Amino acid sequence: MEKSEERKSGNSHVANKKSSLRTVGEFLREARQGRNLSVEDLSSSLRIGKEQLIALETGDESALPEKVFIRAMVRRIAEKLNLDTSFILEELNEKKKNEPKPSPVIKKKNTRKNKNFNPFIIVILSGALGLFTSIMLLKYIQKGQNDSFNPKRSDIFLLDKKISS
Incomplete structure (x- = not known):
């Protein structure tokens, strides 16, 4: 047929x-x-x-x-x-x-969030670390500048001795 x-x-x-x-x-x-x-x-x-x-x-x-x-x-x-x-x-x-198309495999998302992980904590810790580092660096730089302008007592004593002699 x-x-x-x-x-x-x-x-x-x-x-x-x-x-x-x-x-x-x-x-x-x-x-x-x-x-x-x-x-x-x-x-x-x-x-x-x-x-x-x-x-x-x-x-x-x-x-x-x-x-x-x-x-x-x-x-x-x-x-x-x-x-x-x-x-x-x-x-x-x-x-x-x-032909009927096979349905795509959909991965289930983990709906239970990890309670131990909080991105806000990471931001706070990073900021605190940055602030601490900045303060320490600023103190170190200021200490170096103060030493050059403010002589030690022993240096003043030696200068007085030279002037008086």
């Missing part, structure tokens, strides 16, 4: 059950045969395995690599056979549109 007959008889759900990969594979096989190319000829000209080409034409996903490689292979074959690659790749994606 052809697809057009299936649609007329109301059995189109049977046609929709066929995987899009199988549909694309059959389309590519018919195009290859229409150009009088054998599986060996096409596989050797594209440098892909004969087994992979047969698996693609039959829609055998288990014998094929990952989907991204299948798409690349379909594109190369369609270009070699001078077919509309965008239409074929769209048909290949048709299965993805019909």
